[in-house]
Amino acid sequence: MLICIDGIAVGSYKIEINADHIHFCRFFLLPEHQGQGIGSKVLKRLITLAKDQQLPCKLSHLQGNRVGGLYARFGFVIDDSDSQFVYMSRQ
Template sequence: MRVELVPAEATSLAFARDLTRRAMLPYYREYGLLWIEEAFDEAWGWREQWLIKEGETVLGFCSLSQDRQALFIRELHLVPEQRGRGVGSQVLETLADWAAQRRLPLLRLMVFKSNPARQLYLRHGFVEMGEDDCFVRMQRVIG
């Protein structure tokens, strides 16, 4: 399996929004948060948007931003039938490589406390830096 990240076009917005909503809505409900479609759509314009593909098959999508210190994983979602195949692991390693290429010392993300993906991040060298009522802030040192 060879997974690649390709730039998402505006035509992928509906797919990405739907995938994110379906993946995150249970956590939003658990923590009493409100899902706002417009907020997702607005962020689409200022973040880097990438489709996760294997050949012509779209496996998921990720959304990134960066500052002087870190590449931030804002969203990372796989279609349900692609989970558990190592796709997320490949994406995380690709993003760590990108952070290094951009000369950024950190790869960062936030994850819902109850999200099992938290274990995936720990296995890939992320450490927990703090938490609030519903999120854990994590980062991985690059290099």
């Protein structure tokens, strides 16, 4: 899905609904639009969808990416990590 402000694409994300979880991936937001509450709005929609579907959410992000703090504020916890990625979930 594209994230648009005033008709201009500023980011995107993908949601995959699986039998046992919802996978949130490919979340991108142009740097000049970060820190303005857009990511919070996207995550609120994701959490509402997960509640409606009665499924947990899973996601991953690059090591060192500050988006991990945003995910943690929305109740995501770290399940695992490797040299490149952090894997998180929310029940």
